Amino acid sequence: xNRGESVGLVxxxxxxxxxxxxxxxxxxxxxxxxxxxxGEDIGAIAPRKFAELPLRKRIxxxxxxxxxxxxxxxxxxxxxxxxxxxxxxxxGRRAVRARCEALARQVGLPAELLDRFPHQLSGGxxxxxxIARAIALNPDLVILDExxxxxDVSVQALVLNLLAELRDTLGMSYLFVSHDLNVxxxxxxxxxxxxxxxxxxxxxxxxxxxxxxxxxxxxxxxAIPHPNFV
Amino acid sequence: MSGPLPLLDVxxxxxxxxxxxxxxxxxxxxxxxxxxxxTVGIVGESGSGKSVTSYAVMRILDRxxxxxxxxxxxxxxxxxxxxxxxxxxxxGREISMVFQNPRAALNxxxxxxxxxxxxxxQHSQVDSSxxxxxxxxxxEQVRIARPRERYHxxxxxxxxxxxxxxxxxxxxxxxxxxxxxxxxxxGLDVTTQKAxxxxxxxxxxxxxxxxxLITHDLGLAATYCDRVxxxxxxxxxxxxxxxxxxxxxxxPYTRKLMRATPRPGISLRDLLPDDALAADSVHPSGRHFxxxxxxxxxxxxxxxxxxxxxxxxxxxxxxxxxAAPCAGCSSASPPPSPKPFVRSTASALP
Numbered sequence: 001x002n003r004g005e006s007v008g009l010v011x012x013x014x015x016x017x018x019x020x021x022x023x024x025x026x027x028x029x030x031x032x033x034x035x036x037x038x039g040e041d042i043g044a045i046a047p048r049k050f051a052e053l054p055l056r057k058r059i060x061x062x063x064x065x066x067x068x069x070x071x072x073x074x075x076x077x078x079x080x081x082x083x084x085x086x087x088x089x090x091x092g093r094r095a096v097r098a099r100c101e102a103l104a105r106q107v108g109l110p111a112e113l114l115d116r117f118p119h120q121l122s123g124g125x126x127x128x129x130x131i132a133r134a135i136a137l138n139p140d141l142v143i144l145d146e147x148x149x150x151x152d153v154s155v156q157a158l159v160l161n162l163l164a165e166l167r168d169t170l171g172m173s174y175l176f177v178s179h180d181l182n183v184x185x186x187x188x189x190x191x192x193x194x195x196x197x198x199x200x201x202x203x204x205x206x207x208x209x210x211x212x213x214x215x216x217x218x219x220x221x222x223a224i225p226h227p228n229f230v
Numbered sequence: 231m232s233g234p235l236p237l238l239d240v241x242x243x244x245x246x247x248x249x250x251x252x253x254x255x256x257x258x259x260x261x262x263x264x265x266x267x268x269t270v271g272i273v274g275e276s277g278s279g280k281s282v283t284s285y286a287v288m289r290i291l292d293r294x295x296x297x298x299x300x301x302x303x304x305x306x307x308x309x310x311x312x313x314x315x316x317x318x319x320x321x322g323r324e325i326s327m328v329f330q331n332p333r334a335a336l337n338x339x340x341x342x343x344x345x346x347x348x349x350x351x352q353h354s355q356v357d358s359s360x361x362x363x364x365x366x367x368x369x370e371q372v373r374i375a376r377p378r379e380r381y382h383x384x385x386x387x388x389x390x391x392x393x394x395x396x397x398x399x400x401x402x403x404x405x406x407x408x409x410x411x412x413x414x415x416x417g418l419d420v421t422t423q424k425a426x427x428x429x430x431x432x433x434x435x436x437x438x439x440x441x442x443l444i445t446h447d448l449g450l451a452a453t454y455c456d457r458v459x460x461x462x463x464x465x466x467x468x469x470x471x472x473x474x475x476x477x478x479x480x481x482p483y484t485r486k487l488m489r490a491t492p493r494p495g496i497s498l499r500d501l502l503p504d505d506a507l508a509a510d511s512v513h514p515s516g517r518h519f520x521x522x523x524x525x526x527x528x529x530x531x532x533x534x535x536x537x538x539x540x541x542x543x544x545x546x547x548x549x550x551x552x553a554a555p556c557a558g559c560s561s562a563s564p565p566p567s568p569k570p571f572v573r574s575t576a577s578a579l580p
Contacts, residue, residue: 012419013390123276149417152275152446157490157501164498179419182492186501209494223424225449 006174008184011194026050060139066126077114124155236263243300271455279464326401332393343381391422
């Protein structure tokens with residue numbers, strides 16, 4: 001992946017796409033191979049150690065289910081502040097709070113919602129909290145693990161637009177993990193299709209989706225219920 | 231609708247929930263008819279009342295909810311007047327339901343085969359000697375490979391798609407006349423979704439069953455339903471055959487939903503409605519959200535009071551952690567006149 005590039009990782013559940021992304025995130029260990037990030041082999045660093053490295057700031061993740069990935073006993077502000085407190089430069093209550101409010105503005109979350117708990121927020125708002133938390137440290141790479149799977153179509157549309165806008169303003173790279181090819185197409189420059197732990201096809205998005213080479217990609221495309229309207 | 235008398239007739243159904251903030255009307259005067267052998271899709275965002283409608287039909291509403299008005303008839307039986315015993319014998323035998331999260335719908339500490347047997351035994355459909363055979367047969371029918379082995383599996387040993395197949399097997403075990411599928415494929419990936427939906431349609435067609443498919447995926451509804459009911463904030467805004475509703479949608483909400491569906495040949499911007507960007511970003515949908523105070527900035531009298539009480543009571547406890555104080559509640563004296571905290575949204579409805 002290049003800087004500023006968005007890559008979609010596509011496949012059905014159990015094909016290893018989440019395992020790959022959590023490995024890049026250094027949450028689990030690899031068995032073999034090399035993970036290079038900006039010239040450094042991050043695969044060689046133990047997951048436990050990696051959590052404390054300054055390098056950790058540059059890779060962040062947005063998880064699938066915003067309800068599961070937010071601590072129910074943290075307010076939205078506390079959740080967003082967590083990475084800042086652990087790895088950020090801001091020190092002191094006021095500075096952290098100001099940063100949280102700036103981030104909330106950036107993701108379109110009204111400041112008065114910052115003191116609410118996850119159960120007092122709607123799905124779209126929780127997704128925004130998850131995104132604000134991920135971009136809190138100005139990362140270079142954000143891993144999005146099906147960020148819109150739990151959302152309604154209209155909320156999904158808003159969140160996808162927000163993600164595109166943030167990428168353009170902050171110059172981040174996205175590794176977008178999803179099984180929805182239509183969504184991947186909207187956000188990614190390049191697509192990697194995985195099946196049973198192997199890459200079966202990769203290439204520029206339009207090429208893969210309109211002229212798929214692998215049989216598996218064709219099956220995936222055929223499985224999408226066709227909204228042949230408008 | 232096929233024929234003059236539909237299998238399920240929901241007429242003017244209104245469901246209300248009593249909450250601490252007053253009565254919330256989740257479903258308002260909904261009319262839905264399902265003919266024999268028909269597949270009807272109920273489409274809408276979360277909070278639009280589509281699940282609540284189906285729960286009301288099954289009479290499995292939360293304790294806080296009640297059917298305030300309307301009638302539900304299932305092949306001549308009045309479901310609202312029916313006793314709990316009558317409903318128990320109907321559920322699973324005549325009307326059954328496939329729930330959204332299959333893992334939550336299955337008992338985690340019971341073998342899936344035994345769970346299918348439970349349904350059959352409850353409705354005494356087969357002899358106790360033939361139970362096991364019938365359960366294995368059901369597993370086979372939903373295309374679970376090696377059904378005899380899987381009979382002994384626990385839900386956690388099966389994948390999401392597999393669990394959903396088991397739930398479908400449970401729902402179809404007694405050959406009901408109506409199947410309500412509440413977002414049966416949310417959380418499954420596209421290939422599994424296709425397999426599950428195809429299976430469900432095939433089995434229901436073969437047995438002449440009627441189906442209600444609840445979903446927020448318009449593509450899914452367009453592919454598998456004969457007729458689509460679009461719900462917004464507890465109201466039915468449009469009902470039409472699925473072929474016409476997507477080529478000529480009448481209601482603006484239907485158009486908005488269609489527009490937001492990702493599909494080939496459009497860009498990210500196309501997904502948003504014209505007036506969208508700021509207005510819709512905060513409160514996505516549903517009267518549920520609108521009943522909350524719009525802003526926590528200036529608290530209501532009673533909230534400020536509660537904060538004040540809490541603070542004066544907990545004065546000796548040192549402030550812990552980083553929690554920010556409630557924005558408008560910083561004054562040290564209690565707010566003067568607490569008004570009675572009664573809030574009825576029902577009267578404020580259009």
